[in-house]
Amino acid sequence: MMPNMNPRQMKKLMKKAGIKTKELPVNEIIFTFDDKKWEFTDPQVTEIDMMGQKTFQVVGTFVEREIGIPEEDIKMVAEKANVSEEEARKALKDSGGDIAEAILNLSKGD
Numbered sequence: 601m602m603p604n605m606n607p608r609q610m611k612k613l614m615k616k617a618g619i620k621t622k623e624l625p626v627n628e629i630i631f632t633f634d635d636k637k638w639e640f641t642d643p644q645v646t647e648i649d650m651m652g653q654k655t656f657q658v659v660g661t662f663v664e665r666e667i668g669i670p671e672e673d674i675k676m677v678a679e680k681a682n683v684s685e686e687e688a689r690k691a692l693k694d695s696g697g698d699i700a701e702a703i704l705n706l707s708k709g710d
């Protein structure tokens with residue numbers, strides 16, 4: 601916030617600049633990455649609309665969780681490619697969890 605400016609003045613200035621803000625009643629947010637996800641519970645989310653371009657500000661605490669490869673996928677790849685479960689796990693990780701690609705990559709090594 602700018603020094604010596606009360607919130608009412610700030611709102612007026614933002615409205616004049618075409619910036620609108622709105623608090624959103626969000627219960628949960630999950631950001632999913634390749635190998636992990638962040639789970640926010642009870643986040644504070646503000647929508648900022650500046651001349652039609654919307655952005656969102658998320659404030660809160662989150663829990664980081666690793667995304668694992670399901671055991672049944674590992675077993676299937678190991679069986680189909682005739683390799684160890686450890687080799688199957690690595691192939692699945694390298695393929696981003698794509699079962700068909702993992703089997704194909706392991707079969708090329710024969």
